[in-house]
Structures are given as C-alpha cells and as structure tokens.
Amino acid sequence: MALKLTLKPGEKFVINGAVVVNGDRRAHLLIQNNVAILREKDVMQQQDAKTPVRRIYFAIQMLYLDESNEGVYFGEFTRRLKEFMGVLSDREALARCGTILEEVSAKHYYRALMSCKKLMPFEESRLNFIAVPEGAEAEAKQVAA
Numbered sequence: 001m002a003l004k005l006t007l008k009p010g011e012k013f014v015i016n017g018a019v020v021v022n023g024d025r026r027a028h029l030l031i032q033n034n035v036a037i038l039r040e041k042d043v044m045q046q047q048d049a050k051t052p053v054r055r056i057y058f059a060i061q062m063l064y065l066d067e068s069n070e071g072v073y074f075g076e077f078t079r080r081l082k083e084f085m086g087v088l089s090d091r092e093a094l095a096r097c098g099t100i101l102e103e104v105s106a107k108h109y110y111r112a113l114m115s116c117k118k119l120m121p122f123e124e125s126r127l128n129f130i131a132v133p134e135g136a137e138a139e140a141k142q143v144a145a
Contacts, residue, residue, distance in 0.1 A: 003031040005039075012040040017065050036064050042113065052084045053123040056100070057116045064109035077104060093122050 007013065007022040007029065014020070015037050031037060038061070049058035059077035063070060085097050096119050103112035 003037070005029040005031065005037075012043075014038045014043060014065060036067075036109070038065070038110075038113075042117075051123055051127065052080065053116060053119045056080045056084060057113060057120075060100075060104060060109055060112045060116055063104065064113065074104075090122070093119060096122075 005013070005028070007027045009022060009024050009026060011022045012019060013022075015031075016035050044054065044058050044061055046058060049055045056077065059073050059080055062073040063077060066073065081097060081101060085094060088094050088097070096115060100112050100115045100119075103109070103115060
C-alpha cells in the first residue's frame with residue numbers, strides 16, 4: 001500500500017536518512033515502497049533528547065533511520081527503556097512501554113515512535129510536579145511583595 005504525503009512549502013522530511021526539503025509550493029508525494037520516512041515535526045535532534053522518554057524516542061528514531069548501527073541503538077533503547085520502566089508505578093505507562101518494546105522487537109519503528117510520543121505528556125506532567133524546597137515559597141512571596 002502506498003503512502004501519500006502532502007507537504008507544505010519548505011517542509012522538511014527524512015527518507016532513509018536523507019533530509020529532503022520541499023520547494024516553494026505545496027506538493028503531493030506518493031511513496032510506493034517501504035522506506036524509513038519521518039516528517040520534520042517527528043524528527044528529534046540529539047540535543048533535544050534530555051528526558052528519559054525523549055532519550056527512548058531518539059534511540060528508536062535512530063534505529064528507524066540508521067539500520068547500519070542497529071546494535072548500538074538497540075542497546076541504547078533497551079537500556080533507556082529498562083531505566084524508565086524501573087521507576088514507573090503507573091500501569092498505563094508501563095503498558096505503553098510494553099507496547100513500545102513489542103513494536104521495536106517487531107521492527108515496527110514508526111509505530112514505536114508514535115507510541116513513545118504518547119508517553120511524553122505523561123512524563124511532562126511528572127516532571128512539572130516538582131516539590132518546592134522548604135522556605136522557598138515564603139521567599140518567593142517576599143520577592144513578589
């Protein structure tokens with residue numbers, strides 16, 4: 001089954017590791033064989049992989065785009081996923097991790113990326129729940145006054 005892409009002017013995408021930029025007009029592409037393809041919005045740069053889920057996502061992305069280094073990226077993926085799952089108590093997040101592992105094991109990397117993306121709001125909600133150090137709240141009120 002073919003994949004149909006509609007690209008905005010100037011939109012970037014990656015096909016098998018090659019970065020391609022659309023011209024100045026909307027374009028429609030029909031991809032008729034199986035290739036690793038990611039739109040610009042789904043590509044993560046290494047410097048943006050700063051949280052546990054983002055590191056998992058980046059490892060999967062590299063598995064998808066760079067088959068020649070599969071062993072390196074698979075090792076990174078399993079290490080990062082194991083670390084993340086080791087601190088989870090949320091059943092839904094654990095189930096999502098299980099799904100990601102199954103998808104990666106079956107080499108369904110794009111599906112795994114989309115499943116991993118669904119974990120990002122969960123992670124963000126946990127990272128934003130940072131305890132305020134004792135006394136910092138009173139100090140903040142004094143500064144505001």
